[in-house]
Amino acid sequence: MDEKAYAELKAYLRRLGWALATLPVRDRDDIVEETREHVLARVEQGLSVRETLAALGQAETYGRRFVDEMEVSGALAGQRSLASLALLLRRAHRSAAAALTLLVLLVLSILALMAIAALVTKPFDPEHVGLWITSRGGLYVGTGDGSSVRRELLGNWIYPAAVLDLAAVWVLGRRILLWGTRRQAR
Amino acid sequence: MSPSPENRVEARNAQFLRGLMEVALLRLLKDGPEYGLEILERLRRDAGLNVAEGTIYPLLHRLEKAGSINSEWRLDPAGGRPRRYYALTEAGRAEFEALAAEWRRISRALNAFLET
Numbered sequence A: 001m002d003e004k005a006y007a008e009l010k011a012y013l014r015r016l017g018w019a020l021a022t023l024p025v026r027d028r029d030d031i032v033e034e035t036r037e038h039v040l041a042r043v044e045q046g047l048s049v050r051e052t053l054a055a056l057g058q059a060e061t062y063g064r065r066f067v068d069e070m071e072v073s074g075a076l077a078g079q080r081s082l083a084s085l086a087l088l089l090r091r092a093h094r095s096a097a098a099a100l101t102l103l104v105l106l107v108l109s110i111l112a113l114m115a116i117a118a119l120v121t122k123p124f125d126p127e128h129v130g131l132w133i134t135s136r137g138g139l140y141v142g143t144g145d146g147s148s149v150r151r152e153l154l155g156n157w158i159y160p161a162a163v164l165d166l167a168a169v170w171v172l173g174r175r176i177l178l179w180g181t182r183r184q185a186r
Numbered sequence B: 001m002s003p004s005p006e007n008r009v010e011a012r013n014a015q016f017l018r019g020l021m022e023v024a025l026l027r028l029l030k031d032g033p034e035y036g037l038e039i040l041e042r043l044r045r046d047a048g049l050n051v052a053e054g055t056i057y058p059l060l061h062r063l064e065k066a067g068s069i070n071s072e073w074r075l076d077p078a079g080g081r082p083r084r085y086y087a088l089t090e091a092g093r094a095e096f097e098a099l100a101a102e103w104r105r106i107s108r109a110l111n112a113f114l115e116t
Helices: A003-019 A023-045 A049-056 A059-078 A079-092 A094-120 A155-184 B003-028 B035-046 B056-065 B090-115
Strands: A129-134 A139-143 A151-152 B069-075 B082-088
Touching: A003 A023, A003 A049, A003 A059, A023 A049, A023 A059, A023 B035, A023 B056, A023 B082, A059 A079, A059 B056, A079 A094, A079 A129, A079 A155, A094 A139, A094 A155, A129 A155, A129 B069, B003 B035, B003 B056, B003 B082, B003 B090, B035 B056, B035 B082, B056 B069, B082 B090
Parallel strands: none
Antiparallel strands: A129 A139, A129 A151, B069 B082
16 A cells, blocks of 8 residues: 555544544444454455545545444433433434424423423312313313313312323333334434 | 435435345354454345445444444454454344344235235
8 A cells, every 4th residue: 555545544544533533432443443454455355545435435424324323222222211312302403203203202291291280289279270171172281260261170180190191101202212213223 | 406316216225225234234144253344245245235335334333232243353364454253142143033034024025015
């Protein structure tokens, strides 16, 4: 390998290392070393350094693939909700599945917050806190006055209903999060 | 501007290939440990998959992180060059069996459907 080709390879590996900056040092070093060995093996087969590097793609793009793949497997392997959420937030601008998952999780979070709000405030104001239906058929959890335009539906049944709601949100939320994370692996 | 039909087909093929590559890779490692370049060549030659050079190593690293395969650096007996060899784990073997069974089921059903 001539000096120019060697310099080209060195520059590529340096840029690849930068692109892998978010990975643990050991993973980063392994990937850079493996890439070097791959290029040298291709050169032994008769290809040029330039051709081999072109086949791998730009160092930044190539490095990004590792980061993407390892983020997904890290989130899936540990089944960690926070890691999955962080992954989906980073991908939402370029993945419809990630954006959809976040949207559904947002709706579920609102439902959970409503249940928590009812559980916390109902004991202090049992007459006015509840699940209300308006004369136009609209449902909401909050405070009302029992006038002719709205009616409370659940009474004290709001406690088990809120607990059930929280359990359903938890189970459904975990499943949707897992689905969204798995979609990122495809 | 919408992508050309060729680009759309290419993008679809890349997506399609991604899932196939994983099952083919696990199958290949069932035969014994291999290093990246040999895996790439065999996926192209034996499995008939048009695998892009830059896709194989990220996939190998993902599968290793997921516990389906493991790896170790060894000196290549022929050239004395260090190579990273990948091997199937027990979890990877079970994963392969499940993926292969699913693939056979889907391909049977799809083939029958395409013939109608």
